[in-house]
Each structure stands twice: as C-alpha cells, then as structure tokens.
Amino acid sequence: MRVLVCVKRVPLTGGRIVLTEDAQAIETRHLGFTISPHEECGVEEAVRIVESAEGESVVLTLGPPEAAEQLRDAMALGIDRAIHIVSDDEEWDPQATAGAIVERIRADEAAHGPFDLVFFGNESADAGNYQVGIRVAHALGRPVATGLKGVSVESATVRCEQEVAGGRDVYLLPLPAVVTVLEGLNLPRYPSVPAKLRAQRKPLESYSPRRPDSRLEKVRLVVPEGQGKEAVVLGQGPEAAAAVVEVLQQIGVA
Amino acid sequence: MVIVYLADSAELTRQALAFARGLGDPVHAFAAGSAPELGGVETLHIAEGDAFAAYAPTAIAAAFVELIDRHSPTAVVAAGTERGNEVLAQVAARLDLPFSANCVAATAGNPMLVTRVRWGGSVLEEARVHGAPKLLTVQPHAVEAEPEIAGQPSVERFTPALSETDLAVRVVERVEATAGGVSLAEAKVVVSAGRGAGSAEGFGIIEELAGLLEGAVGCSRAVTMAGWRPHTDQVGQTGTKIAPEIYIACGISGATQHMAGCKGAKALLAINTDADAPILASADYAVIGDLHEVVPAISAELRKARGG
Ligand SMILES: Cc1cc2nc3c(=O)[nH]c(=O)nc-3n(C[C@H](O)[C@H](O)[C@H](O)COP(=O)(O)OP(=O)(O)OC[C@H]3O[C@@H](n4cnc5c(N)ncnc54)[C@H](O)[C@@H]3O)c2cc1C
Numbered sequence: 001m002r003v004l005v006c007v008k009r010v011p012l013t014g015g016r017i018v019l020t021e022d023a024q025a026i027e028t029r030h031l032g033f034t035i036s037p038h039e040e041c042g043v044e045e046a047v048r049i050v051e052s053a054e055g056e057s058v059v060l061t062l063g064p065p066e067a068a069e070q071l072r073d074a075m076a077l078g079i080d081r082a083i084h085i086v087s088d089d090e091e092w093d094p095q096a097t098a099g100a101i102v103e104r105i106r107a108d109e110a111a112h113g114p115f116d117l118v119f120f121g122n123e124s125a126d127a128g129n130y131q132v133g134i135r136v137a138h139a140l141g142r143p144v145a146t147g148l149k150g151v152s153v154e155s156a157t158v159r160c161e162q163e164v165a166g167g168r169d170v171y172l173l174p175l176p177a178v179v180t181v182l183e184g185l186n187l188p189r190y191p192s193v194p195a196k197l198r199a200q201r202k203p204l205e206s207y208s209p210r211r212p213d214s215r216l217e218k219v220r221l222v223v224p225e226g227q228g229k230e231a232v233v234l235g236q237g238p239e240a241a242a243a244v245v246e247v248l249q250q251i252g253v254a
Numbered sequence: 255m256v257i258v259y260l261a262d263s264a265e266l267t268r269q270a271l272a273f274a275r276g277l278g279d280p281v282h283a284f285a286a287g288s289a290p291e292l293g294g295v296e297t298l299h300i301a302e303g304d305a306f307a308a309y310a311p312t313a314i315a316a317a318f319v320e321l322i323d324r325h326s327p328t329a330v331v332a333a334g335t336e337r338g339n340e341v342l343a344q345v346a347a348r349l350d351l352p353f354s355a356n357c358v359a360a361t362a363g364n365p366m367l368v369t370r371v372r373w374g375g376s377v378l379e380e381a382r383v384h385g386a387p388k389l390l391t392v393q394p395h396a397v398e399a400e401p402e403i404a405g406q407p408s409v410e411r412f413t414p415a416l417s418e419t420d421l422a423v424r425v426v427e428r429v430e431a432t433a434g435g436v437s438l439a440e441a442k443v444v445v446s447a448g449r450g451a452g453s454a455e456g457f458g459i460i461e462e463l464a465g466l467l468e469g470a471v472g473c474s475r476a477v478t479m480a481g482w483r484p485h486t487d488q489v490g491q492t493g494t495k496i497a498p499e500i501y502i503a504c505g506i507s508g509a510t511q512h513m514a515g516c517k518g519a520k521a522l523l524a525i526n527t528d529a530d531a532p533i534l535a536s537a538d539y540a541v542i543g544d545l546h547e548v549v550p551a552i553s554a555e556l557r558k559a560r561g562g
C-alpha cells in the first residue's frame with residue numbers, strides 16, 4: 001500500500017484571537033503551530049495502514065518554509081517521507097491549493113507508482129473550505145467519501161463509515177480512492193523522543209511553484225464581537241452551590 | 255435565477271432559501287430522487303433515476319451540473335451541512351469554479367462579496383468570489399429561516415446522464431445506532447469537564463450532576479486526547495456543536511476552538527479555579543473554585559431542594 005496524507009500548518013490560538021494590522025491573518029508572533037485534529041487522525045490512520053499492510057506513507061503540505069515543522073511532526077509519528085510545496089506568505093485559495101497538490105501527486109506517482117489511498121481532513125482548521133480533498137479526487141478521477149469516522153482497507157476496496165443522525169452510513173470505494181476524515185477516527189499516538197530524532201533524518205523534498213491568482217479572494221478577516229459578557233460570580237467554592245441551584249431553577253432545568 | 259439544493263435538513267434548507275432570496279433573482283430548487291413538500295419557489299427540478307435511491311454525492315453533483323449547464327443560474331446555494339458542502343464542492347470541482355463554504359452574508363455582483371466563517375465561527379472572512387455561477391453554502395443558524403410557504407411549485411423532472419464513476423460513491427448500508435442516553439447535540443443541559451477533571455474517574459461527579467439534570471456529559475479536547483472520554487463527548491470546532499438551555503463548563507479554559515462548539519448555548523456557567531480563565535469572558539455565571547468540591551456540592555444541593 002502507498003498512502004498519502006495532506007496536512008496544513010495553522011496557528012495554535014488560545015482563548016483570544018488577535019489579527020495582524022492589515023487584517024489578512026491571525027497575529028502569530030506569540031503562538032505555536034499545529035495541524036487540524038482531523039488531519040492528525042489522517043496521519044495516524046496512514047501510519048497504521050502501512051504498519052499492517054507494508055508499503056510507504058507520505059505526508060504533503062503546501063505552506064511557508066516553517067511548515068517543515070509539521071512534516072517532521074508527522075514523520076515522528078511514523079510517516080516515512082515528506083513533500084513540501086513551499087508557498088510565499090500569502091494564503092493560497094482552495095482551487096490553487098488543490099491544483100498544486102494534484103501536480104505533486106502526479107509527479108510522485110509517475111516516479112513511485114499510484115497512491116492507493118489519499119487522506120485529507122474533512123475541512124482545514126483555519127479556512128474551513130470543505131473542498132480541497134474533493135477537488136483533488138475529481139482531478140485524479142478517483143472516488144471520494146467525506147467526513148469519515150471509520151476507514152478500513154479490505155483488499156481492493158476501502159470501507160468508509162460516516163456518522164449521521166441515527167447511525168452510520170457506509171460506502172465501499174474501489175481503490176485507488178480519496179478519503180476525508182474527522183477527529184474521532186482513531187486516537188493518535190504521541191511521538192517518542194527517539195522517533196522525533198529519527199524524523200529529522202527522514203527524506204523531505206521541496207518544490208516552489210508560482211501562486212495562481214485567487215478566485216476566492218480574501219479581502220480581510222474580522223473577529224466577530226464577543227458577547228462582551230461580565231459573568232455574574234455566584235460565589236467561591238462549594239458555598240456557591242445554593243446560588244447555582246437557584247439559577248438552574250430560574251432557567252427551568254432543575 | 256438562483257438554484258437552491260435541497261439538502262438533508264428542512265430547517266436549514268429554509269435558511270438557505272431565505273439567503274438565496276437576498277441575492278435578488280428568482281429562486282428555483284433542485285433535489286435528487288424524492289423531493290420534500292416545498293412552496294415558494296418558481297420551479298422544483300428533480301433528478302430521477304435508480305442512482306438516487308440512496309445518497310450518492312457524485313451522481314447528485316453530475317445531475318446538478320447538467321441542470322446548471324441548462325439554465326446558467328447566477329448563483330447556486332445550499333445549506334452548509336456536511337452534505338450541502340460536499341455536493342457543492344463536487345459541483346465546483348466539475349465546473350472548475352470557486353466555492354465559498356459557510357457564508358453568513360453575500361452581496362450580489364461580479365465579483366460577489368461574501369462574508370464566510372473560518373475557525374468554526376471564531377473568525378469571519380470577507381472575500382470576493384470570481385466566476386459564474388457563484389457557488390455558496392450558508393452557515394447553519396446564521397440567517398433566519400423563511401416561514402414555510404404553502405403551495406406547490408411547478409415540477410420539472412429529468413433523468414441525468416451518469417457515468418460509471420459517478421455511481422461509484424453511494425451509501426450501501428446504514429448501521430443503526432444503539433440508542434443510548436441523551437444526545438449531546440440535542441440535550442437541554444450539558445455538563446462538561448476539561449483538563450481540570452484530572453482523570454477519567456474525575457468524571458464520576460460530572461455524570462452524577464448531568465444525570466440529576468437529565469442532561470448529557472461533554473468534555474474538552476484535552477480530555478479526549480488523554481483518553482478519559484470518547485471523542486463523541488467532545489464539544490467544539492472538531493467535536494459536537496451544542497445548543498442547550500444551560501452549559502456548565504467545569505475546569506475548561508475556554509480556547510476559541512472549544513467555544514466554537516457552544517456558541518448556541520443560551521446560558522453558560524463556568525466553574526474554574528482561575529478567576530482570569532478566558533472562558534469567563536463568555537460566561538453568564540461563574541463559580542470560582544475546585545470542581546471536585548463545587549460539583550458534588552451542587553448535586554447535594556439539588557437533592558436537598560428536591561427533598562431527597
Ligand atoms: C484546530 C483545532 C481544533 C480544536 N478543536 C477542539 C474542540 O473541538 N474542542 C476542544 O475542547 N478543544 C479543541 N481544540 C483544543 C483547544 O485549543 C484547547 O487545547 C482545549 O480546549 C483545552 O482543553 P481544556 O480547557 O480542558 O484544558 P486547559 O486549557 O488546560 O484548561 C484547563 C482549565 O481547568 C482549570 N482547572 C484546573 N484544575 C481545576 C480544578 N480542580 N477545578 C476547576 N478548574 C480547574 C484551569 O484553570 C484551566 O482553566 C482544538 C485545537 C485546534 C488547534
């Protein structure tokens with residue numbers, strides 16, 4: 001099995017989001033970075049599949065030079081090698097992102113054979129465009145199932161499970177296929193220190209294509225006004241219990 | 255003409271219809287297979303065929319593209335549900351057009367100006383959408399649903415030409431869930447705990463209080479990552495979106511990704527040792543203290559109030 005997983009570097013915001021002065025991005029000077037929990041589950045699943053079926057797992061990102069950090073993180077979890085499409089500081093729109101990913105997949109497949117399975121997050125943590133995986137699948141002419149909480153490879157097909165009201169919907173896709181996954185698919189492992197060191201030596205290729213014009217063109221970001229609430233402090237410690245019950249009664253739930 | 259895709263939820267579809275009316279052109283609707291009762295649209299276009307007996311996103315998109323090619327609408331709109339987003343992304347891929355997911359506002363024009371949700375609602379993006387038709391989904395519960403309009407639109411049925419690959423992706427089986435407890439998404443009361451719970455055992459007092467209030471138990475991602483609770487309990491951007499009468503959040507700091515899941519709560523009570531925790535900025539009520547003491551005290555007080 002050859003398995004690819006696509007991840008996107010995003011800032012790890014805390015309790016409050018602050019924008020840059022030009023309102024084009026989140027101010028990240030004091031923040032760490034990560035990938036979406038959905039994509040973390042994609043990485044974990046890719047590693048598990050190759051652990052049990054042999055083959056090769058590859059991680060790909062399109063992002064600034066610093067996004068190499070997220071590729072190393074994925075390799076510390078067991079991914080074999082990485083492809084970095086290095087972008088400028090501008091965010092690429094989802095069509096351009098999908099186009100660049102398709103180009104790299106085609107090139108890698110020409111050299112190493114097809115990916116049986118390509119993993120995406122259902123939606124990216126920051127942009128939430130809900131489309132890059134679907135666009136890539138369409139361009140490659142492969143079937144895609146989205147929003148999955150269960151993925152299991154059964155010889156030449158992949159069984160895909162999607163949570164819906166009242167149960168799970170099942171799809172059976174012929175391989176090669178594309179899947180977009182959700183957090184809850186599995187419980188990702190934590191990297192060990194030796195695995196982190198090994199990841200530093202795993203192969204990482206990089207490419208720098210030109211960014212096409214945006215067709216979903218960001219004008220600016222806005223942080224919606226908070227509710228500006230001043231919480232009523234009902235008390236300190238267990239003595240507050242009576243006041244809490246009064247509130248619950250007022251609301252009509254106790 | 256604007257065409258609205260009738261996705262899975264009637265309520266969210268009526269929000270999408272309201273949004274579509276704002277674009278100023280006559281509103282048509284599209285459904286695959288069977289169509290719900292629907293007044294207030296010019297024409298309801300229904301794609302027919304065996305392919306639509308179960309949900310089949312690629313076949314639906316193929317049919318939709320056939321309809322779009324025939325009528326050249328100015329915009330195509332759907333509710334921003336998993337399936338609404340999936341079908342429009344499929345349509346966008348086929349037409350090689352931009353697709354703007356989860357919009358809260360749009361101003362017709364070329365380019366069209368939209369405001370859309372990022373980070374699960376913690377950030378909004380204003381964007382220009384190029385090309386035609388414009389493909390948009392509407393963020394759930396961001397616009398008022400239009401009232402149900404009585405009457406039948408004219409119906410036009412068509413049988414789209416589908417290829418082998420269009421048919422490859424379809425629901426082949428529904429595994430029914432075993433009914434258990436109050437569902438987190440629909441609970442009137444949700445009692446959640448975060449890292450402050452300290453352990454899986456720390457949830458005993460949370461379950462007890464939730465039980466007394468006939469509510470559901472929730473948690474933060476710190477908890478699911480630690481393996482203390484299953485992901486189905488997680489509230490947030492990558493967990494469940496909740497809308498209870500009251501949300502009781504114990505030992506949860508209030509990261510934006512957690513708060514993205516509980517914006518629909520009518521009231522929020524935070525129980526936290528830290529009087530400066532970010533969650534207090536969105537809370538209606540707060541108790542400053544150790545959840546291991548405060549939560550059992552609330553349960554005891556509830557029992558006392560009920561005379562037991
Ligand atoms: C893309 C992305 C998506 C994410 N999605 C989600 C999501 O869906 N849901 C989610 O929850 N998180 C999500 N996160 C993670 C999120 O950023 C936070 O890391 C997480 O919510 C923190 O959980 P917490 O509040 O339990 O822990 P912490 O931030 O560690 O906070 C613990 C809190 O408990 C208080 N406390 C400690 N001990 C006690 C005690 N004895 N009694 C009372 N209070 C106490 C502390 O004062 C503190 O406020 C996401 C992150 C990213 C990057």
Ligand SMILES: Nc1ncnc2c1ncn2[C@@H]1O[C@H](COP(=O)(O)O)[C@@H](O)[C@H]1O
Nearest residue numbers: 006062120121123124128129130131132
């Ligand atoms: N810049 C990127 N680099 C690599 N993968 C990406 C990038 N942007 C999006 N993706 C993948 O596509 C998924 C869906 O993204 P989106 O369409 O933006 O919601 C993400 O979860 C990633 O798996």
